[in-house]
Amino acid sequence: MSTPSFDDNSALPETAVPEAEFISLTHLSPSTELNPVPSRGIDLGFFRTYVETLETAGYDYTLLPYGSSSADSFVTAAAVGTLTERIKPIVALRPNTTPPTIGAQKLATLDQLTQGRAVVHLISGGNDAEQARQGDYLPKSQRYARTSEYVDVLRRSWTEPAAFSHEGEFYKFDEFGPGFAPYAGSIPISIGGQSDEAFAVGGAKADIFSFWGEPLDDLRAEIDRVHGIARDAGRTTLPRIWVTFRPITAKTDELAWAKAHEYVDKIAANVSKVRPLLGKGSPQNVGSQRALNFADKSELYDRALWTRTAAVTNAAGASTALVGSPETVAAAILDYIDRGASLVSIRGYDTLADAADYGRHVLPLVRQELAHRKATGRRGPLQSQHLGNYGAEYGTYATAGRP
Numbered sequence: 142m143s144t145p146s147f148d149d150n151s152a153l154p155e156t157a158v159p160e161a162e163f164i165s166l167t168h169l170s171p172s173t174e175l176n177p178v179p180s181r182g183i184d185l186g187f188f189r190t191y192v193e194t195l196e197t198a199g200y201d202y203t204l205l206p207y208g209s210s211s212a213d214s215f216v217t218a219a220a221v222g223t224l225t226e227r228i229k230p231i232v233a234l235r236p237n238t239t240p241p242t243i244g245a246q247k248l249a250t251l252d253q254l255t256q257g258r259a260v261v262h263l264i265s266g267g268n269d270a271e272q273a274r275q276g277d278y279l280p281k282s283q284r285y286a287r288t289s290e291y292v293d294v295l296r297r298s299w300t301e302p303a304a305f306s307h308e309g310e311f312y313k314f315d316e317f318g319p320g321f322a323p324y325a326g327s328i329p330i331s332i333g334g335q336s337d338e339a340f341a342v343g344g345a346k347a348d349i350f351s352f353w354g355e356p357l358d359d360l361r362a363e364i365d366r367v368h369g370i371a372r373d374a375g376r377t378t379l380p381r382i383w384v385t386f387r388p389i390t391a392k393t394d395e396l397a398w399a400k401a402h403e404y405v406d407k408i409a410a411n412v413s414k415v416r417p418l419l420g421k422g423s424p425q426n427v428g429s430q431r432a433l434n435f436a437d438k439s440e441l442y443d444r445a446l447w448t449r450t451a452a453v454t455n456a457a458g459a460s461t462a463l464v465g466s467p468e469t470v471a472a473a474i475l476d477y478i479d480r481g482a483s484l485v486s487i488r489g490y491d492t493l494a495d496a497a498d499y500g501r502h503v504l505p506l507v508r509q510e511l512a513h514r515k516a517t518g519r520r521g522p523l524q525s526q527h528l529g530n531y532g533a534e535y536g537t538y539a540t541a542g543r544p
């Protein structure tokens with residue numbers, strides 16, 4: 142692998158975005174893939190501490206995920222809103238669970254309640270069996286067509302000054318609204334998924350398009366693809382890009398690798414306990430297929446992207462790691478910001494402790510570098526001083542103790 146140049150005086154790449162925000166995912170109990178704890182589901186004390194930790198750590202957003210056996214994401218988002226003053230709850234919403242008029246109403250309510258902090262992440266559903274658990278029998282291509290109509294109804298519900306009627310392929314209603322204007326005019330809509338259909342809907346209609354962590358060049362190609370679709374749809378404002386990682390950090394790269402090897406063994410041993418509904422065999426959703434494909438080709442990519450955590454979990458959900466010291470991980474995040482990601486989700490495997498650690502040691506480094514760039518138009522020294530896998534020693538730590 143050739144080492145790219147991170148000369149402090151080099152101009153920034155054209156694809157670099159000037160600003161980035163941080164996302165986490167809200168955990169409702171102390172149970173983790175490292176240490177599964179049988180529990181009642183929501184541990185209120187833990188939930189409160191976790192959310193307060195995210196706020197103190199300086200995260201900008203937190204995702205409330207959704208699954209047929211999870212807690213309801215609207216209810217948890219409302220709780221996040223009342224426990225915090227700044228962080229924005231992102232509600233994961235599957236259109237099959239809530240008609241769009243009611244979705245618009247609930248989101249507008251959350252937005253008013255949080256004084257403009259609501260965000261929605263629309264999930265079309267990546268797995269037929271999981272969708273069927275709640276009575277959704279549409280094939281995936283139609284699920285995305287339904288999401289597309291859903292987005293239209295959401296936006297109209299939030300902006301129409303008078304009651305309106307609708308008759309589409311999936312929804313029909315008479316004289317809905319008005320009265321659901323968001324607090325500050327609009328609520329950002331994110332789309333998750335990596336199938337062709339996800340790109341078509343997200344490129345044409347989403348404010349945010351989201352990915353799980355991929356190698357830099359592959360992610361950039363995907364960003365070009367979604368932005369190309371947006372331009373073809375006549376958009377002048379392109380979707381913002383969200384990319385998700387599960388970092389494993391320690392004081393030094395060497396210590397982080399020792400931790401990573403210890404973690405992956407535990408994760409592999411526990412995965413079926415933490416995700417009892419996890420399917421065997423090839424996943425149906427393209428995002429997971431891509432992650433497994435990258436894992437098959439190599440364990441390590443770019444400065445610090447590690448794929449073994451994806452391999453041992455069948456890439457169910459966000460699973461790819463960034464491994465290294467806080468400086469190396471921050472530099473790796475900047476590599477993605479250089480490629481156009483402006484929303485960076487980092488959630489550790491040791492959920493609560495990692496959220497606090499990232500807030501203390503990772504977020505400030507990225508923000509400091511971005512402030513430096515804003516002031517000088519040049520890179521600071523972080524990316525050239527913490528090379529990770531672009532340097533010599535890192536590879537030996539990554540493979541230490543492995544056959």
Ligand SMILES: Cc1cc2nc3c(=O)[nH]c(=O)nc-3n(C[C@H](O)[C@H](O)[C@H](O)COP(=O)(O)O)c2cc1C
Nearest residue numbers: 206207233265266267333334335336339426427428
């Ligand atoms: C950042 C991110 C977060 C996601 N959160 C959820 C979630 O909370 N619940 C869920 O069922 N799927 C979630 N997904 C998965 C996909 O949205 C889903 O599998 C997709 O709709 C269909 O996959 P495909 O288009 O890649 O084939 C998420 C995906 C991404 C990229």
